[in-house]
Amino acid sequence: MTKIAAVVMASRSSEMEKQARAALKRGADLVELRLDHVDDLTPGSIKHLAHAVGQRAIATLRSGEQGGAKRLPDERRADILGRVCRAGFLYVDVELQTDTALIEELHREVSKHYQDLIVSYHFQEPVEVSDAADALEACMAVGDVGKAALPIVDIEAAMSLVEFSRNQALQSKRYVLIGMGDPGIVTRALAEDLGQEIEYAHVGRPSAAGQFALETALRLKKKTPIVLGLVGHPLGHSISPQIHEAAFAALRLPALYLPFDVEPRSLGSLLDAHERLRLRGFNVTIPHKEAIAELVDELDGDSEALGAVNTVVMSEGWTRGHNTDVHGFRMALRSQGLRLGDRDALVIGAGGGAKAVVHVLLREGARVRVANRTPSRAQALAETFEETVEVVEMADLPKRAACDLLVNATPAGMKGVSDALPVPEGVVAQAKYVFDLVYNPPETPLLRAAKHARVPRMGGLEMLLHQAAKSFELWTGKAPPIQVMEKAAREALA
Numbered sequence: 001m002t003k004i005a006a007v008v009m010a011s012r013s014s015e016m017e018k019q020a021r022a023a024l025k026r027g028a029d030l031v032e033l034r035l036d037h038v039d040d041l042t043p044g045s046i047k048h049l050a051h052a053v054g055q056r057a058i059a060t061l062r063s064g065e066q067g068g069a070k071r072l073p074d075e076r077r078a079d080i081l082g083r084v085c086r087a088g089f090l091y092v093d094v095e096l097q098t099d100t101a102l103i104e105e106l107h108r109e110v111s112k113h114y115q116d117l118i119v120s121y122h123f124q125e126p127v128e129v130s131d132a133a134d135a136l137e138a139c140m141a142v143g144d145v146g147k148a149a150l151p152i153v154d155i156e157a158a159m160s161l162v163e164f165s166r167n168q169a170l171q172s173k174r175y176v177l178i179g180m181g182d183p184g185i186v187t188r189a190l191a192e193d194l195g196q197e198i199e200y201a202h203v204g205r206p207s208a209a210g211q212f213a214l215e216t217a218l219r220l221k222k223k224t225p226i227v228l229g230l231v232g233h234p235l236g237h238s239i240s241p242q243i244h245e246a247a248f249a250a251l252r253l254p255a256l257y258l259p260f261d262v263e264p265r266s267l268g269s270l271l272d273a274h275e276r277l278r279l280r281g282f283n284v285t286i287p288h289k290e291a292i293a294e295l296v297d298e299l300d301g302d303s304e305a306l307g308a309v310n311t312v313v314m315s316e317g318w319t320r321g322h323n324t325d326v327h328g329f330r331m332a333l334r335s336q337g338l339r340l341g342d343r344d345a346l347v348i349g350a351g352g353g354a355k356a357v358v359h360v361l362l363r364e365g366a367r368v369r370v371a372n373r374t375p376s377r378a379q380a381l382a383e384t385f386e387e388t389v390e391v392v393e394m395a396d397l398p399k400r401a402a403c404d405l406l407v408n409a410t411p412a413g414m415k416g417v418s419d420a421l422p423v424p425e426g427v428v429a430q431a432k433y434v435f436d437l438v439y440n441p442p443e444t445p446l447l448r449a450a451k452h453a454r455v456p457r458m459g460g461l462e463m464l465l466h467q468a469a470k471s472f473e474l475w476t477g478k479a480p481p482i483q484v485m486e487k488a489a490r491e492a493l494a
């Protein structure tokens with residue numbers, strides 16, 4: 001069984017003891033005491049820490065060269081490690097490269113006290129998985145537990161690391177193998193599944209990129225993880241992780257929502273590897289929404305009609321594509337009691353969001369006009385529907401603006417993109433209702449203009465929440481805790 005170690009970094013030994021006791025009380029199996037952070041590290045404070053929490057602690061003096069807080073002279077490091085090994089900590093972590101000459105002696109010392117020596121190796125730059133495997137083998141050869149950590153740059157490397165780890169587990173090796181950074185998070189998510197000796201979690205700031213918070217690690221403990229996430233390339237900023245993590249925590253599900261930055265060429269490999277990665281599904285964003293529709297085994301009605309998928313559900317080797325943007329927009333309209341049958345709608349934009357919006361509006365019986373910065377894309381969008389969709393030039397909008405519903409489906413007004421209006425103010429004033437798909441910031445320039453013109457309006461958050469709730473339900477089969485999800489979304493936006 002994998003032990004969860006809360007990493008404690010404090011500059012005073014008394015504070016370290018306090019934080020360690022608190023983490024153990026919260027449910028951590030172990031604490032990793034990062035002694036390299038302690039300024040008052042004396043023979044007395046080492047003994048005191050060992051006496052206070054040593055039986056449930058890993059004592060680690062990470063060297064400056066391997067990402068530690070301080071660079072110590074060799075004799076000082078040897079002296080501290082010798083004392084630590086005699087003091088009575090359950091595990092002592094030493095470094096294969098830094099402590100080469102000391103390891104044999106330190107191993108003898110810890111063995112006398114029935115403790116274990118973790119011999120670790122931290123790559124600062126990405127390396128081939130075979131190099132990490134060699135380093136791990138070398139660590140295991142001289143210690144009780146081998147540990148290697150390496151930066152992982154893409155999903156392929158993460159998958160190779162998972163494969164290699166499964167082999168270690170099959171051989172009952174005592175090991176820890178960590179893929180650092182976003183693409184490597186899956187190796188942490190599967191720690192128990194891969195038979196790793198220890199999973200490191202943070203209680204304050206993370207000590208390494210991709211580390212889980214203690215609460216998240218505890219939620220996954222002794223359970224087969226439900227791995228979910230967001231697949232795109234490059235992955236822009238999204239608040240979906242916060243929304244879903246809050247829902248998992250509220251329902252105590254052993255689920256995780258991870259970032260999967262996947263290049264187009266790797267989409268197929270990700271789908272093929274879903275069982276090995278314990279992937280239950282994922283959301284899809286730019287640029288994969290159309291490509292994934294070609295790769296899944298089955299499409300639901302909406303995603304088939306649009307040829308675009310934003311949610312994939314995976315079960316027993318079968319993959320199914322859905323489009324929960326359609327559901328999100330439909331539910332958002334309903335929540336406002338907006339009935340669009342026989343009404344005029346004007347949609348700005350011709351991307352994936354606009355397509356989902358037009359699809360819903362046509363199903364509701366609306367007459368739909370579309371305008372886009374690049375007119376040919378608006379034309380192409382119109383041609384994908386059997387019903388009539390009229391294309392309007394942006395320049396002609398002021399003359400053709402009167403409508404019951406104006407929808408912005410462009411990123412104009414989105415934080416970090418632009419603070420421009422997607423249409424002139426005069427166009428906004430001619431609408432009877434304004435719907436902005438943009439949800440960040442909550443009050444966009446378009447919503448402000450609508451407020452100014454006294455036009456009823458709605459931002460994109462409600463749609464986002466409904467689409468997230470639908471994805472959650474499809475993946476977990478459980479009723480989504482929508483209020484919890486909304487609170488998390490508002491906090492993330494604030």
Ligand code: NAP
Nearest residue numbers: 349350351352353373374377409410411412437460463464
């Ligand atoms: P997309 O597929 O990339 O399409 C973007 C569309 O916006 C294209 O028609 C593009 O025009 C146009 N555009 C891009 N930048 C523009 C700018 N600065 N000014 C005017 N037009 C611009 O994106 P999408 O997935 O449809 O998303 C569009 C927006 O809707 C994003 O802000 C997204 O966050 C939001 N959205 C929200 C939800 C929700 O749940 N609330 C769901 C989906 C999308 P060209 O054709 O000329 O490039």
